[in-house]
Amino acid sequence: MKTVRLKARRERSVLLRHPWIFSGAVEAVEGDPAPGETVRVADAGNATLGQGAWSPASQIRVRLWAFGETRADEAFLREAVWRALAVRQGMAERFDTDALRLINAEADGLPGVTVDRYGDTLVGQFATAGAERNKASLVDALMALTGARSFYERSDVDGRAREGLEPAVGTLAGAEPPERIVIHEGPVRYEVDVRGGHKTGFYLDQRDNRRIVAECAKGRTVLNTFCYTGGFGVAAQAAGAAAVTHVDLSAPALAQARRNIALNGLPEAELIQENVFQALRGFRDRGRSFGLVVLDPPKFAETKAQTEKALRGYKDINLLGLKLVEPGGLLATFSCSGAIDPATFRMMLAGAARDAKRRVRILRALRQAPDHVESLDFPEGFYLKGFLCHVE
C-alpha cells in the first residue's frame, strides 16, 4: 500500500486518535497515491500508525479512517456506517421524530461524510477526496442498512473546493426524492426541501433547543430572528405562544416558513424580510419588546482568525436582542461557530448584558442535538452552543 511517512515526533496526534494529518507533518509520500486513495500512514521509523484518505489539494493531507494495523477496506467502512447507525438506535423514537443525522463525519470515524435522514430519504454531503472516492460503497451500505427509498447528494459545500472537487448534487440511489418532504419533531411538522434548502435541508442540530424554547413560549410574544423556514417560531406558536415575529433575509426561507405555519394549522405570524441587524434597531427605535427573543445567526467565524470580528457581530445582536426582551422575559441565544468556545461566547454575552444594563441569568446551557455526536478525540466536532436566559 502507498505510504505517507511523517516527520520525526509528528505522530503524537495520531496516537491520540485525532484523524487529521496536516501538510507540515508529512516527510515523504511513497507511490504517488490518487486523490482520495487509501494510504498507509507511518511514523518516521516506518511503523504503521493507521490508514486514511490522501487529500493532495488540502492542507489536511490525510484523514484517517482507521488507527493501528486495522485495514480501512470496504468492509471496514461498511462497519463504520453500521456503528454510526447503532449509536442512533432508538433516537428517532425517543425524540419523536423521523429526521435524524445518521453520520456526523469525523465524530463517527467517517471524515468528510455527513448523512441526514428525512423520512425515508437520505441526504448526504461528501466533502473530502476520501469521502468522494468511497461514495458509491458508502451509499450502498446506507441504503442496505436503513432500507431508505432514496439517497440524494448535496455535496455543494464550501469544503469541496479546498479538496479540488467540484460541487455535486443529484439522486445517487433509489427513487427521486419528492419536491418537499414533511418531517415531524414531536407534534410539530416541517416541510423540508432537500434540493434547495440549506445544508441537507433543515437545521436538525437545533431539534432539542426548538423543544426547550417552545416549552417556555406559552403566552409569550416571540421574536424569531434568523428564522430560516420557521424552526423555533413554529414550534413556539404550536406550543401556545401569543404571537410570533419571524425575521430573515431570505425570501424563499420566509415563504417556506409561511407554509410551515399553515401546515401546522396555526394562525398567521408576522414575517419580516430584513437584515436582522437593522430589524433589531428598528424594533428598538419603535419601542417594541418581546417576551422571548431567539437569536440563531449563521456562522460568523469560519476560522479562529475571524473570532474577534465575529464576536463584535455576536455582541451587537445580543446587546440589541437583550434590550428588546420585556422585564422577566427570556433570551435564547446561539453560536454555531466552532471557532468560538462556550466560555468565550459566555463572556461576550456578559459584556452585552452589562452594556444593555440588564441583569441576565442562565437557565440552561444549550448544545447540538445528540444525533450530532461529538467524539472525545475530535473536539473540533463541537460547534453549536447557546444559552437560555432569564432577563430582568
Ligand code: SAH
Ligand atoms: N433558526 C433556524 C436556522 C437559522 S440559519 C432553524 O432553527 O431552522 C440562519 C438563517 O439566517 C438563514 O436562513 C439565513 O438566510 C439568515 N441570515 C443570515 N444572515 C442574515 C442577516 N444578516 N439578516 C437576516 N437573516 C440572515
